[in-house]
Amino acid sequence: MPIIEVKNLVKEFGKVRAVNDLSFSIEEGKITGLLGPNGAGKTTTIQMILDLITPTSGDILVFGEDMKHHREEILSKVNFSSPYVALPNSLKVIENLYTFARLYGVKNIREKVEELADFFEIRAFLTKMTSSLSTGQLTRLNLTKALLNDPKLLLLDEPTASLDPDIADRTRQMFLKIQREKGISILYTSHNMAEVEEICDRVIFIQHGKLKDDGTPEDIIMKYGRKDLNEVFLHIARESTKL
Amino acid sequence: MKIHRINALLMRHIYLFQRSLPRIMDILFWPVLELLVWGFLSVYLEKLNITSVSVLTFLLGAIIFWDILNQSQKAVSISFLEDVWEKNFLNIFVSPLKLSEFLSAAALLALIRILLVAVILGVLAGLFYHFNIFQFGFYLIPFMANLLIFGFSLGIFTTAIILRFGTAAQILAFGFIVLIQPFSAVFYPVSSLPQYIQYVSYLIPSTYVFEGMRAVTSSGVLPVWHLVLAFATNIFYLLLVVWFFYRMFSSVKVRGRLMKLD
Numbered sequence: 363m364p365i366i367e368v369k370n371l372v373k374e375f376g377k378v379r380a381v382n383d384l385s386f387s388i389e390e391g392k393i394t395g396l397l398g399p400n401g402a403g404k405t406t407t408i409q410m411i412l413d414l415i416t417p418t419s420g421d422i423l424v425f426g427e428d429m430k431h432h433r434e435e436i437l438s439k440v441n442f443s444s445p446y447v448a449l450p451n452s453l454k455v456i457e458n459l460y461t462f463a464r465l466y467g468v469k470n471i472r473e474k475v476e477e478l479a480d481f482f483e484i485r486a487f488l489t490k491m492t493s494s495l496s497t498g499q500l501t502r503l504n505l506t507k508a509l510l511n512d513p514k515l516l517l518l519d520e521p522t523a524s525l526d527p528d529i530a531d532r533t534r535q536m537f538l539k540i541q542r543e544k545g546i547s548i549l550y551t552s553h554n555m556a557e558v559e560e561i562c563d564r565v566i567f568i569q570h571g572k573l574k575d576d577g578t579p580e581d582i583i584m585k586y587g588r589k590d591l592n593e594v595f596l597h598i599a600r601e602s603t604k605l
Numbered sequence: 606m607k608i609h610r611i612n613a614l615l616m617r618h619i620y621l622f623q624r625s626l627p628r629i630m631d632i633l634f635w636p637v638l639e640l641l642v643w644g645f646l647s648v649y650l651e652k653l654n655i656t657s658v659s660v661l662t663f664l665l666g667a668i669i670f671w672d673i674l675n676q677s678q679k680a681v682s683i684s685f686l687e688d689v690w691e692k693n694f695l696n697i698f699v700s701p702l703k704l705s706e707f708l709s710a711a712a713l714l715a716l717i718r719i720l721l722v723a724v725i726l727g728v729l730a731g732l733f734y735h736f737n738i739f740q741f742g743f744y745l746i747p748f749m750a751n752l753l754i755f756g757f758s759l760g761i762f763t764t765a766i767i768l769r770f771g772t773a774a775q776i777l778a779f780g781f782i783v784l785i786q787p788f789s790a791v792f793y794p795v796s797s798l799p800q801y802i803q804y805v806s807y808l809i810p811s812t813y814v815f816e817g818m819r820a821v822t823s824s825g826v827l828p829v830w831h832l833v834l835a836f837a838t839n840i841f842y843l844l845l846v847v848w849f850f851y852r853m854f855s856s857v858k859v860r861g862r863l864m865k866l867d
């Protein structure tokens with residue numbers, strides 16, 4: 363059973379068709395990259411999967427169930443992180459983690475927080491104010507928050523966008539660690555094609571809200587006869603501006 | 606509804622209050638300052654001996670009850686804004702949290718805040734001005750309940766407006782309640798308002814509390830229909846406002862503005 367199944371998804375904002383008859387499904391335990399130029403509809407799609415945006419039409423099944431009737435059940439096994447959301451600066455790191463652990467109904471909150479604090483190496487600053495953390499520490503904190511509920515599915519919208527190459531690389535290694543050690547499926551967006559090539563089992567290209575291509579990075583590079591994913595991206599993005 | 610999720614939101618705000626001076630001042634400092642200013646004014650007016658009624662009781666009662674209403678409203682709208690300002694709102698709403706739980710947490714926060722303020726102002730008014738808040742006897746409970754509910758409705762209304770129109774509308778969260786004050790007969794009886802404004806006054810639940818407070822002070826009893834009307838108007842607005850909030854929330858989801866609130 364696919365972990366996410368999107369069928370004929372459409373989202374219109376007034377006259378803008380942000381997502382246009384999009385269908386895809388993603389399998390369990392994989393890291394899937396959702397790619398496309400700015401404005402392609404990636405964020406809109408992710409937010410619809412999370413029930414933060416109501417689709418105009420189409421269906422979204424997560425774990426085989428639809429959001430309308432199983433929202434609580436689905437969201438308790440999903441988590442999300444992105445640079446456009448943040449944990450409150452005015453709380454201590456540990457207070458933020460406890461808050462979200464409670465929100466997700468985590469059973470042994472202390473144990474869980476300590477386990478993840480070790481996993482992401484943030485134990486040393488648990489009692490610090492969130493506002494005092496560096497970007498790299500914040501990224502790890504946000505991932506810690508995102509794993510508190512032992513999600514089966516992690517949605518990440520441009521998680522590496524504002525990170526320097528060193529921290530971005532560490533973050534990528536963490537994604538791989540999360541996938542391998544915890545078996546979590548990840549759907550994530552990024553504009554860094556080298557990164558996508560490195561960690562994604564599969565990529566979904568969208569453009570103008572439509573599915574453009576779908577496959578392993580190697581297959582896609584072969585199919586377009588380019589030397590890497592970056593070239594494929596440029597090809598796809600520029601092809602459209604010619605139209 | 607799940608208690609652990611309501612508890613999570615409550616604790617989040619309690620953490621915040623513990624070490625935030627401006628937020629503590631909002632409960633401790635400003636209301637107390639206001640009490641002192643009006644208290645000394647009342648003492649002075651009493652000395653002038655220009656009226657037969659107890660100015661002190663009227664004014665102090667008014668200021669305490671007004672502040673209770675104000676705190677209830679603020680607890681709701683500001684706690685929502687805190688999460689918008691901190692860009693934390695989406696984090697909360699990608700969890701299984703339900704709107705009913707979100708609203709319940711806001712109501713509990715409002716309850717905690719009005720109890721704190723009532724105790725602090727009640728004790729201080731007693732110490733400084735020999736004002737006895739228990740002179741309202743049993744009526745204290747329906748008075749506070751009505752102020753809590755009406756403040757909650759005002760808070761939910763401003764929250765819904767901010768959801769719909771963005772934080773540019775946040776001035777409402779602070780200003781809306783001030784618009785109510787002249788019509789709600791806080792410091793003077795409804796009868797001192799022009800006839801056509803009196804009709805408006807009687808549409809506002811808190812009016813009955815302030816009228817009731819004066820009735821209890823001067824005659825010791827409160828017309829039952831006052832209480833009935835207070836609760837009736839209050840429940841009507843509460844239902845209306847909760848419905849409006851759910852509608853605005855789903856409209857925001859349709860327009861995709863939830864992540865663009867700031």
Ligand SMILES: Nc1ncnc2c1ncn2[C@@H]1O[C@H](COP(=O)(O)OP(=O)(O)O)[C@@H](O)[C@H]1O
Pocket residue numbers: 375378379380398399400401402403404405406407860861862865
């Ligand atoms: N809330 C919104 N209201 C109106 N238009 C929107 C809204 N959100 C996104 N859009 C438009 O929808 C399209 C897709 O946007 P988005 O999903 O953010 O793209 P991406 O994340 O791929 O860059 C863009 O044209 C964008 O301007």
Ligand SMILES: [Mg+2]
Pocket residue numbers: 404405406
């Ligand atoms: Mg985007």
